[in-house]
Amino acid sequence: MGFFIETLIGGLMAGMLYSLVALGFVLIFKSSGVFNFAQGAMVLFAALAMARFSEWANAALGGNSLFLANLIAFVGAGATMWLVAWVVERFVLRKLVNQEGATLLMVTLGITYVLEGVGQTIFGSEIYNIDVGMPKEPVMMFENLFEGGILINKEDFIAALIAALLVGLLTLFFQKTPVGRALRAVADDHQAALSIGIPLNRIWVIVWLVAGVVALVAGIIWGSKLGVQFSLATVALRALPVVILGGLTSVPGAIVGGLIIGVGEKLSEVYIGPMVGGGIEIWFAYVLALVVLLFRPQGLFGEKIINRV
Amino acid sequence: MLYRENGQFKTTYAADQQIFTIAQDKWFVLGIVAFAFLAVPMLADEYMFRAILIPFLILSLAALGVNLLVGYCGQITLGAGAFMAVGAYAAYNFLIRIDGMPLIGALLLGGLTSAGMGILFGIPSLRVRGLYLAVATLAAQFFCDWAFLRIKWFTNDSSSGSVSVSDLSVFGWVIDSPAEKYLFCLGFIVVFAVIAKNMTRATIGRQWMAIRDMDVAAEVIGIRPMYAKLSAFAVSSFFVGVAGALWGFVHLGSWEPAAFSVDRSFQLLFMVIIGGLGSILGSFVGAAFIVILPIFLNQFLPALGGLLGLHISTAAVSHAELIIFGSLIVFFLIVEPHGLARLWAIAKEKLRLWPFPH
Amino acid sequence: MSRKIGDVILDLQNISLRFGGVKALTDISFDIREHEVRAIIGPNGAGKSSMLNVINGVYHPQEGKIFYRGAERKKMEPHMAASTGIARTFQNIALFKGMSVLDNIMTGRTLKMKSNMLLQAMWFGPAQKEELAHRRKVEEIIDFLEIQHIRKTPVGRLPYGLQKRVDLGRALAMEPQILLLDEPMAGMNVEEKQDMCRFILDVNDQFGTTIVLIEHDMGVVMDISDRVVVLDYGKKIGDGLPDEVRSSPEVIKAYLGAGH
Incomplete structure (x- = not known):
């Protein structure tokens, strides 16, 4: 029983990170109808920027204050993501208003390659560390409840808290602020939004920036746990079933979907994996999402699609 | 001779429904095919065959298959690589497990197996569409990646996980030199291109396009969505599966599941989008573009660096390749979202009127 | 050649259709006879297009029965409706x-x-x-x-x-037996409308196709249709010959609003 709950909690923690990446997808899809495959590359890019800026700032400060160095790096990486958002809007999205979904999807694949190339050219292609002072040692909990207790990483716990906080903030942002409302209007219809005077271009920069910051947070958490390396870019592929499960347009969907997929992956790997040779995490997540799709084509929380004639 | 259709009158509907209704088009394409069969084997060197021509032909075939599904039937797939893998591994198993199985038989059976998988993974398309479907097809991709890596039966319990095929021969014709491999692939691609063209101009092709353009209206005039979509998945997967088998048997010789990874799926989708959705020609143009570009960059960038007196490391070259490749994709999609084939069509339309455009 | 209007080919009984909480059609009954031109009229949002969608199987009504050539039609998909000879055109050209x-x-x-x-x-x-x-x-x-x-x-x-x-x-x-036309003349100029009317009447006349027509142009409806159904807010408020419908107080009220 203790082991089961440990796996469960491990899954929830991993799921929180998937949620973060999925959130980036949802934000951009909601506001521009673009299915942004580059979200994974953005995580990599942001994490690379963070790791290197922190390293450089730390060296410049003489290694005296890790906190200050990290703060500078965070601001720097945030500014970098703003630059990315600006470039993407200025040179790509602006020229593709009202194109078809498939074309936009392909474009973001192109952006993925560019980001991966540029990121590694500027920041290098080694494995880097991000040290934001997260506690590494695990703690034993509920020892009196189960035999052997449950082992939990403090780091995971903090990460989950940060992710939850971010989700809360974004929900408020979308529902309560004028910018959030404008974003939702843009999502419904580009041209209609333009015609009532919503500055589409600025909105897109904002939303890509927000997605960039979400990517940055995801990158920091992930990077501090496993190191920053190229494989971070593939996290997009891990987060896709999450979005599908939760619904492409739903922020809560991204969260719940992430948790379900995180838990499902871990449990399936632990309990089914050994029977079939292991390594089933990835496709299990996809098949899980697929099964949900067959019953609810719009995902768990997506808006119902009605065909009109 | 000017590019004109003047004086080419058609007196029967049969004549009007030929593949090429303009005589110049027909002669031009026949000329290219003749050139490809007769002249190219004498002109090209081994590197040309191995690095460019054979991959180009096989990937054209796969792109053609993807185009039937994505371009003609409007169902996005990100799992084409998986169907190549199914084709390759199925053909391999047919070849080694059944005594006396002829090569072409194995290739086609590989394609048929892939078609079956296509139908299976096409079922979600009956419920979901667009991007949801695209992600659903990724399920096929990751499942196949896993299956061919972990289930040892598929790889005939090979210890390294890679499988290999040697001694290709058809009716006593031993295919071992690059030129012979090239001709073998060329034969396939010509036949399949004609088949694709025929299907797209017949009722089945119209049903696919109707589903793509307006699925509700298509259903209202009596097209069964299930039949139209699943047949598109089946035919597309058949093409892709045969291409996969050729890729394994003829191009690679021995291969691992990584040869058919999700990157391959993206690559195929790039080909049809850059080449032109819903265009047979576009599949070829797109395949040529995607095959040649990296080779070109790989040669060109160090040369350029040398010219400027810079030494460019291999890592830098590979990063620059990513950047340029990505930018070009973005660029092409912005300039001509309908693909390179559209540029060709526009040029042809202008040419028909040239030099008097009004 | 004079057309002979035949028996009832399609009989709709007590059709109700809801989308979530929204009632699109409420308890609507009418019939369509073979070879006739049957018009459905009503203000915007009256449920006319929904009615056609019910007839050719795009929407499935929650209540009511549909009899086609005397046999009750079970839940049916559009392509099955098509194979029984029901064709249609679309309001926003599809x-x-x-x-x-x-x-x-x-x-x-x-x-x-x-x-x-x-x-x-x-x-x-x-x-x-x-x-x-x-x-x-x-x-x-x-x-x-x-x-x-x-x-x-x-x-x-x-x-x-x-x-x-x-x-x-x-x-x-499709060589249909029933042809559903959803505002075939919307947005056309007078000449185009005349052409379209001619085509519709020719189809009806030459092939004997039964026609169900939604149209806003009252002149056209009164000219070419044999019988008219009037819908308003998803309810049937009139049914009969064009002249009867035109003089019905309820129909006038729906079209011109109360107070006239």
Whole structure:
């Protein structure tokens, strides 16, 4: 029983990170109808920027204050993501208003390659560390409840808290602020939004920036746990079933979907994996999402699609 | 001779429904095919065959298959690589497990197996569409990646996980030199291109396009969505599966599941989008573009660096390749979202009127 | 040649249709007789298009029964309705944009083409013969609608009026027994309307096709229809001969608002 709950909690923690990446997808899809495959590359890019800026700032400060160095790096990486958002809007999205979904999807694949190339050219292609002072040692909990207790990483716990906080903030942002409302209007219809005077271009920069910051947070958490390396870019592929499960347009969907997929992956790997040779995490997540799709084509929380004639 | 259709009158509907209704088009394409069969084997060197021509032909075939599904039937797939893998591994198993199985038989059976998988993974398309479907097809991709890596039966319990095929021969014709491999692939691609063209101009092709353009209206005039979509998945997967088998048997010789990874799926989708959705020609143009570009960059960038007196490391070259490749994709999609084939069509339309455009 | 209006071909009884909490149609009953021109009129949002969607199986009403040629029709998908001979055109033209006029109309023949996929792939024998036979049939429709000059044009490039005509052509290619027309004349000028009226009456006359028509232009409706159903807010408020309907106080009220 203790082991089961440990796996469960491990899954929830991993799921929180998937949620973060999925959130980036949802934000951009909601506001521009673009299915942004580059979200994974953005995580990599942001994490690379963070790791290197922190390293450089730390060296410049003489290694005296890790906190200050990290703060500078965070601001720097945030500014970098703003630059990315600006470039993407200025040179790509602006020229593709009202194109078809498939074309936009392909474009973001192109952006993925560019980001991966540029990121590694500027920041290098080694494995880097991000040290934001997260506690590494695990703690034993509920020892009196189960035999052997449950082992939990403090780091995971903090990460989950940060992710939850971010989700809360974004929900408020979308529902309560004028910018959030404008974003939702843009999502419904580009041209209609333009015609009532919503500055589409600025909105897109904002939303890509927000997605960039979400990517940055995801990158920091992930990077501090496993190191920053190229494989971070593939996290997009891990987060896709999450979005599908939760619904492409739903922020809560991204969260719940992430948790379900995180838990499902871990449990399936632990309990089914050994029977079939292991390594089933990835496709299990996809098949899980697929099964949900067959019953609810719009995902768990997506808006119902009605065909009109 | 000017590019004109003047004086080419058609007196029967049969004549009007030929593949090429303009005589110049027909002669031009026949000329290219003749050139490809007769002249190219004498002109090209081994590197040309191995690095460019054979991959180009096989990937054209796969792109053609993807185009039937994505371009003609409007169902996005990100799992084409998986169907190549199914084709390759199925053909391999047919070849080694059944005594006396002829090569072409194995290739086609590989394609048929892939078609079956296509139908299976096409079922979600009956419920979901667009991007949801695209992600659903990724399920096929990751499942196949896993299956061919972990289930040892598929790889005939090979210890390294890679499988290999040697001694290709058809009716006593031993295919071992690059030129012979090239001709073998060329034969396939010509036949399949004609088949694709025929299907797209017949009722089945119209049903696919109707589903793509307006699925509700298509259903209202009596097209069964299930039949139209699943047949598109089946035919597309058949093409892709045969291409996969050729890729394994003829191009690679021995291969691992990584040869058919999700990157391959993206690559195929790039080909049809850059080449032109819903265009047979576009599949070829797109395949040529995607095959040649990296080779070109790989040669060109160090040369350029040398010219400027810079030494460019291999890592830098590979990063620059990513950047340029990505930018070009973005660029092409912005300039001509309908693909390179559209540029060709526009040029042809202008040419028909040239030099008097009004 | 005078048309003979036959028996009831389609009988709708107590149809109710809801989307979530929204009632689109409430307890509507009317019938359609063979060979007649039956108009459905009503203000915007009255449920006219929903009614057509119920008839050809796009929407499934929660309550009510539909009898087609005397037999009760069970839950049915649009393509099954099509195979029983119900065709339709669309309010917001639903042509296949990427295809030529000819191909669009050819899709209307889908149900009648039986050759198998392999033969089509070879473009061989029966498949080719079938293709040509149907091409001939489609050319007749093209002649009938006077659109010979645009047969190879992609429909996306055509002006609105011609697109409407192609839409009709595609439905006619099915050789339907009942033809549902959803505002076939909306947005047309007088001449185009006259052409369209002529086509509709010709179809009705020459092929004996039963026509169900939604139209806003009262002049047209009164001229060409045999009987009229009036809907308002998803309810039936009138049913009868054009003249009866025109003088019904309830219908006048729905159209002009209370107080008149």
